[in-house]
Amino acid sequence: MGLTFAQKVLAKKAGLSSVAVGQIVDIEPDYCMSHDNTAAIAKTFAKFGVEKVKNPERFVIVLDHTVPASTEEYAKGHKEIREFVEKQGIKAFYDAGVGICHQVLPEMGYALPGSLIVGSDSHTTAYGALGAFSAGVGRSEMAALYATSKIWLKTPASFKVQVEGKLTEPITSKDLVLKIIGDIGADGALYKSVEFAGEAVEAMSLSARLVLSNMAAEMGAKNGYCAPDKKTFAFLEGRAVAEYTPVYPDPDAEYERILTYDALQLGPQVAKPHTVDNVCPVEDVEGTKIHQALIGTCTNGRLEDLRLAARHLEGKKVAKGVRMLVLPASQEILIEALRAGLVEIFARAGALVLSPGCGPCLGAHQGVLAAGEVCISTANRNFQGRMGSNEAATYLASPATVAASAVAGVITDPRKARRGGGA
Amino acid sequence: MIEGKVWKYGDDVNTDVIFAGKYTYKPMTPAEMAEHALEDLDPTFAKGVKPGDIIVAGTNFGCGSSREQAATCIKAAGVAAVIAVSFSRLFFRNAINEGLPVVELAGGTSMIAKDDKVQIDFEKGVVTHKGKEYRFPALPKEVLAILNDGGLIPHVKRALAKT
Numbered sequence: 001m002g003l004t005f006a007q008k009v010l011a012k013k014a015g016l017s018s019v020a021v022g023q024i025v026d027i028e029p030d031y032c033m034s035h036d037n038t039a040a041i042a043k044t045f046a047k048f049g050v051e052k053v054k055n056p057e058r059f060v061i062v063l064d065h066t067v068p069a070s071t072e073e074y075a076k077g078h079k080e081i082r083e084f085v086e087k088q089g090i091k092a093f094y095d096a097g098v099g100i101c102h103q104v105l106p107e108m109g110y111a112l113p114g115s116l117i118v119g120s121d122s123h124t125t126a127y128g129a130l131g132a133f134s135a136g137v138g139r140s141e142m143a144a145l146y147a148t149s150k151i152w153l154k155t156p157a158s159f160k161v162q163v164e165g166k167l168t169e170p171i172t173s174k175d176l177v178l179k180i181i182g183d184i185g186a187d188g189a190l191y192k193s194v195e196f197a198g199e200a201v202e203a204m205s206l207s208a209r210l211v212l213s214n215m216a217a218e219m220g221a222k223n224g225y226c227a228p229d230k231k232t233f234a235f236l237e238g239r240a241v242a243e244y245t246p247v248y249p250d251p252d253a254e255y256e257r258i259l260t261y262d263a264l265q266l267g268p269q270v271a272k273p274h275t276v277d278n279v280c281p282v283e284d285v286e287g288t289k290i291h292q293a294l295i296g297t298c299t300n301g302r303l304e305d306l307r308l309a310a311r312h313l314e315g316k317k318v319a320k321g322v323r324m325l326v327l328p329a330s331q332e333i334l335i336e337a338l339r340a341g342l343v344e345i346f347a348r349a350g351a352l353v354l355s356p357g358c359g360p361c362l363g364a365h366q367g368v369l370a371a372g373e374v375c376i377s378t379a380n381r382n383f384q385g386r387m388g389s390n391e392a393a394t395y396l397a398s399p400a401t402v403a404a405s406a407v408a409g410v411i412t413d414p415r416k417a418r419r420g421g422g423a
Numbered sequence: 424m425i426e427g428k429v430w431k432y433g434d435d436v437n438t439d440v441i442f443a444g445k446y447t448y449k450p451m452t453p454a455e456m457a458e459h460a461l462e463d464l465d466p467t468f469a470k471g472v473k474p475g476d477i478i479v480a481g482t483n484f485g486c487g488s489s490r491e492q493a494a495t496c497i498k499a500a501g502v503a504a505v506i507a508v509s510f511s512r513l514f515f516r517n518a519i520n521e522g523l524p525v526v527e528l529a530g531g532t533s534m535i536a537k538d539d540k541v542q543i544d545f546e547k548g549v550v551t552h553k554g555k556e557y558r559f560p561a562l563p564k565e566v567l568a569i570l571n572d573g574g575l576i577p578h579v580k581r582a583l584a585k586t
């Protein structure tokens with residue numbers, strides 16, 4: 001029997017010829033990522049009685065969750081982080097505004113095929129889109145990594161998601177991944193390594209694959225892998241911080257479960273409040289009144305997402321009573337969006353274009369919800385109370401569905417809006 | 424071996440209801456965190472919980488964010504262990520790292536109700552409830568070593584002292 005991606009990459013990292021499912025390995029990750037929570041991690045690190053971070057070159061720190069600081073408390077945390085990276089000689093530090101961590105690591109060339117990355121954030125799974133093994137860890141574990149550079153990982157069993165056919169606009173990888181999560185549930189791939197494969201995944205852009213791997217976390221997965229290919233290598237040209245060797249699963253690898261989908265059968269999907277797996281076709285919730293529409297986050301804040309949204313907004317206005325927020329996932333994307341004229345389209349439509357960062361995604365600032373309000377968002381999570389009031393509700397959808405809904409003021413099927421029926 | 428009184432919850436108890444996002448970037452002591460434990464799930468919990476109590480839940484306990492405070496606040500509230508049908512992997516890791524024992528009863532927890540008494544024997548891998556025994560897989564030795572040291576911080580400290 002052949003080996004899965006997870007088995008091969010963990011064996012390689014542990015210096016073993018092979019590892020079995022369930023085997024625990026001690027490994028040294030290539031890179032360790034943390035964000036605004038670095039302030040708390042640095043405090044835990046101080047408890048070890050170790051002066052210096054071991055291997056500071058392995059740590060990447062990105063300020064993104066509450067940038068620019070909206071309270072004195074956040075500002076203090078950021079200040080402590082700046083002092084920490086200075087003192088510890090951590091060079092890979094990206095201050096407020098560079099972008100959301102899960103966009104910055106691929107852009108800056110840390111997320112490499114065949115590499116192993118851990119991050120103190122649950123959506124660290126995202127880098128699997130470039131063929132990395134990447135998983136979330138806790139804050140104490142990150143502090144321990146500062147001290148030892150080592151972590152234990154259990155070799156997960158693997159699922160394969162085989163997607164045939166091809167996605168065609170306005171259907172996106174977001175609709176696909178929502179459909180999968182709706183089918184298998186928020187714990188459907190608990191502890192598993194999920195490998196996305198098939199014609200549709202091969203045809204996808206890197207941005208679209210990042211959505212799949214990012215949201216693998218929402219099915220409980222440890223990581224979400226897409227096989228690196230020409231597109232991956234082209235993206236990394238001039239970005240990669242090191243040389244890399246891609247790792248591919250064996251063709252006869254053993255999967256605990258194989259799920260198959262046909263991209264051509266797929267329509268727009270929406271996750272209803274208050275769980276990500278509460279998924280239905282958009283038709284079931286069409287007409288639901290919304291108060292806020294959000295395009296952005298580490299899930300769908302990339303250039304192709306903004307382009308897709310702009311196609312629904314060009315020459316139109318956001319409906320009365322709706323606030324539309326657009327947050328590019330990084331400064332690089334913001335610059336590209338400016339060049340492409342997208343920012344002007346958003347502003348003319350009446351949307352608020354905000355600085356790159358997480359912003360309202362976690363309800364910290366920049367557009368939180370009041371009781372009774374409804375938001376439709378391109379984010380990856382819609383738990384009760386996440387975006388503000390406990391009595392607010394969030395629907396999750398693709399950028400096309402969110403933009404079409406912002407124009408109509410109610411949840412709208414982007415296929416109808418494109419035909420001019422909904423707006 | 425521990426014995427405690429049960430607080431019973433359902434499936435998919437997520438980290439936002441265990442420890443709300445609005446508190447995650449506020450510096451708090453564990454004791455302060457304990458005051459907000461399970462706030463959005465069961466407002467009676469933080470006030471009523473006694474040292475040694477045991478949380479029993481369904482599948483996917485602790486799903487959602489990587490926030491470690493979800494484990495910290497439960498541990499600081501005095502909870503001796505969490506029993507669930509399954510855990511989110513990040514909660515599982517965080518609990519071990521906080522020195523909070525987690526028990527996976529894959530066969531189900533529906534027979535256990537609020538205020539019941541349960542016993543957990545970690546060495547044997549047995550939960551006893553109303554005279555009946557339920558087996559659970561013992562934790563891997565690497566993981567037990569962390570729990571036995573009282574969590575990851577003391578564990579790493581010990582390891583560093585040895586080198």
Ligand code: SF4
Nearest residue numbers: 100297298358361362
């Ligand atoms: S955008 Fe949202 S989900 Fe992504 S890293 Fe930021 S807070 Fe987390």
